[in-house]
Amino acid sequence: MSIMQMDQAAVAATYKRFPVEIVSGKGSVVVDPQGKEYIDMGSGIGVTAFGIADEAWQQAVIEQIGKVQHMSNLYYTEPCARLATMLCEKTGMKKVFFSNSGAEANECAIKVARKYALQQHGADHYTIVTLQQSFHGRTLATLAATGQDVFHSQFLPLPEGFVSVPANDIEAIKAAAIEHKAAALMLECVQGEGGVRALDADYLQAVAAFAKEQDILLIVDEVQAGNGRTGKLYSYMHFGIQPDIISTAKGLSGGLPLGATLMSAKVENVLTYGDHGSTFGGNPVCCAAAISVFGRLTDELLAEVMAKGEYIREQLIGAPGVEAVTGLGLMIGIKTTKPAAEVLKTCMDNGVLCLTAKDKLRLLPALNIPQEVLAKAISVIKAACAE
Numbered sequence: 001m002s003i004m005q006m007d008q009a010a011v012a013a014t015y016k017r018f019p020v021e022i023v024s025g026k027g028s029v030v031v032d033p034q035g036k037e038y039i040d041m042g043s044g045i046g047v048t049a050f051g052i053a054d055e056a057w058q059q060a061v062i063e064q065i066g067k068v069q070h071m072s073n074l075y076y077t078e079p080c081a082r083l084a085t086m087l088c089e090k091t092g093m094k095k096v097f098f099s100n101s102g103a104e105a106n107e108c109a110i111k112v113a114r115k116y117a118l119q120q121h122g123a124d125h126y127t128i129v130t131l132q133q134s135f136h137g138r139t140l141a142t143l144a145a146t147g148q149d150v151f152h153s154q155f156l157p158l159p160e161g162f163v164s165v166p167a168n169d170i171e172a173i174k175a176a177a178i179e180h181k182a183a184a185l186m187l188e189c190v191q192g193e194g195g196v197r198a199l200d201a202d203y204l205q206a207v208a209a210f211a212k213e214q215d216i217l218l219i220v221d222e223v224q225a226g227n228g229r230t231g232k233l234y235s236y237m238h239f240g241i242q243p244d245i246i247s248t249a250k251g252l253s254g255g256l257p258l259g260a261t262l263m264s265a266k267v268e269n270v271l272t273y274g275d276h277g278s279t280f281g282g283n284p285v286c287c288a289a290a291i292s293v294f295g296r297l298t299d300e301l302l303a304e305v306m307a308k309g310e311y312i313r314e315q316l317i318g319a320p321g322v323e324a325v326t327g328l329g330l331m332i333g334i335k336t337t338k339p340a341a342e343v344l345k346t347c348m349d350n351g352v353l354c355l356t357a358k359d360k361l362r363l364l365p366a367l368n369i370p371q372e373v374l375a376k377a378i379s380v381i382k383a384a385c386a387e
């Protein structure tokens with residue numbers, strides 16, 4: 001039996017997988033069982049920040065596995081404490097709760113917001129206002145937070161206390177927040193799954209000012225756009241706003257499951273003993289991996305991310321079959337004349353793995369993809385768009 005046959009027989013059919021089996025890789029190149037190489041322009045959906053089998057990352061993981069692979073959260077471990085310290089130092093946030101995924105990082109953010117609003121404003125202040133075309137996860141609460149009805153209809157009833165409004169419409173979010181006595185506004189500064197769309201800077205600034213004035217918390221979902229992806233450490237840093245809570249995951253640990261919820265001074269003491277927990281959250285191996293990633297998100301690396309993003313834009317804007325290029329840094333959406341799924345298929349046949357988001361081709365390459373590998377991938381993508 002091939003990997004594909006075995007998988008189809010025994011793994012739940014929730015993923016529409018491409019007929020590609022990956023057995024190994026190095027950097028931005030992955031390899032199938034026959035030795036065919038693909039350039040990986042998706043990084044496991046923005047997860048393998050420094051590529052496949054990155055040496056520094058591997059070393060950090062192996063070293064920690066050799067010491068202790070897991071302890072319960074009843075005890076202290078160094079990687080967890082060190083990573084939280086790094087995250088706070090780099091963002092000005094005060095406390096971190098570690099979990100295992102983006103959805104869980106958002107669940108924690110929602111719990112913090114609900115408890116804060118209960119304490120400050122009363123029991124009827126529990127609603128989380130989110131944006132249409134957002135994506136916040138697959139658990140029931142984060143599904144409710146996700147402003148896309150396609151994900152909802154078969155899983156009703158969803159937890160209550162979530163409403164979504166159109167993005168970039170300041171009056172709509174203000175009205176919903178007042179009407180529903182919002183506990184928090186929750187958004188992605190660059191919507192990922194919703195079509196790789198950066199929100200308007202003046203909208204984000206107006207939202208942040210309104211939230212502050214009303215003492216409604218601002219939760220920024222940095223699960224996909226965070227950890228260097230857009231050319232800043234976190235995407236909100238492009239827009240001159242200050243969130244009360246940041247959630248992140250995907251690229252944080254470079255390929256191991258880790259979520260983090262960062263809390264500002266305003267909410268740092270909201271969660272107390274017994275309020276929240278996770279058996280695996282803050283796992284020492286995942287945290288050691290994240291320290292290896294996070295320690296390398298230097299100004300030089302971020303400048304490189306910006307430069308590579310610019311290179312991709314220069315190559316693609318105005319190219320045949322390309323209608324628009326969206327996103328920030330190395331989080332890129334390409335509106336193609338042909339259906340994005342067809343362009344993706346052509347790229348795959350020609351050895352380049354891409355993603356889609358709604359009607360766009362989406363690229364989330366490793367932050368350190370070598371320029372010559374990137375150039376090769378872009379030439380394949382350009383040809384596929386033009387075909």
Ligand SMILES: *Cc1c(COP(=O)(O)O)cnc(C)c1O
Pocket residue numbers: 100101102103104106135136137138188192193221222223224225249250
């Ligand atoms: C992927 C994603 C999530 C969900 O993360 P999981 O790790 O799959 O739970 C949440 N928010 C955003 C913005 C994402 O891109």
